[in-house]
């Protein structure tokens with residue numbers, strides 16, 4: 001089944017990638033899924049294959065992405081299969097009436113982002129750090145001609161395939177690669193989203209330049225990341241952990257992030273949203289049973305993280321490549 005996915009993906013990407021780049025990407029995908037698979041992959045594949053066979057009617061524009069109709073399938077069997085893919089972080093989803101209440105309300109992020117995008121119909125879209133692919137499906141529902149999600153986490157690829165199984169005709173594809181592994185300067189996407197990735201990068205300007213290299217001239221960048229309050233001279237680098245996460249590096253102010261984008265050559269830079277992440281938006285659920293935001297904040301002062309830094313605050317910036 002993974003072999004078949006890889007072949008379909010390879011064919012589909014031919015419309016948008018030069019042959020050499022596509023071969024590089026497919027070789028990385030093949031290595032991670034076939035040659036040197038994750039230790040849990042066979043368990044996840046068994047869960048995936050325990051789902052009903054596709055296709056099914058889907059509403060990928062719904063806040064809880066709807067796959068199939070309630071009553072069409074044995075709820076217990078569908079639930080058991082989906083539980084085999086826990087933890088579910090990005091969603092929510094509704095599979096045949098089984099509500100997958102994910103750690104994140106990714107639909108809330110989409111509501112903050114979507115109104116500010118150039119219309120997605122007919123565009124080639126890259127979603128960097130796409131998680132389960134939740135936003136890829138929302139983008140596809142807007143009529144994008146091709147959506148490519150990239151994320152190195154193999155479980156998230158399998159969660160994506162849990163939807164793809166029922167929505168095979170939708171032109172959305174997931175590659176298990178990091179942005180820094182994408183062939184440079186392809187300039188083959190009209191919209192590039194990087195949401196929740198910049199602060200994980202040691203070298204944020206290189207990340208912004210890589211995103212720029214993926215955009216066609218005139219294309220639109222959507223950058224969502226953790227920020228701090230402050231002026232054009234403010235950036236926070238945590239000494240060690242931030243909100244319990246180990247791999248957090250630069251948290252700029254919006255004013256500083258604007259300068260980073262401009263220095264990287266973007267124009268029309270604007271911040272379309274800035275908000276503090278609430279414990280309603282990110283929390284543990286039956287589908288993600290590890291610790292979550294409420295555990296990462298100071299129990300006596302939720303305006304601070306456990307380490308004493310400002311609590312997570314996120315901004316969405318939109319910019320254009322000239």
Ligand SMILES: Nc1ncnc2c1ncn2[C@@H]1O[C@H](C[S@+](CC[C@H]([NH3+])C(=O)[O-])CC(=O)[O-])[C@@H](O)[C@H]1O
Pocket residue numbers: 090104106109128129130131150151152153156177178179180194195196197200
């Ligand atoms: N270098 C990298 N290249 C590509 N992906 C990466 C990299 N480093 C980490 N990731 C992936 O980026 C995702 C970041 S989550 C955002 C999900 C979604 N975008 C969201 O906005 O809800 C963060 C958050 O919780 O906000 C994870 O799935 C990583 O595996």
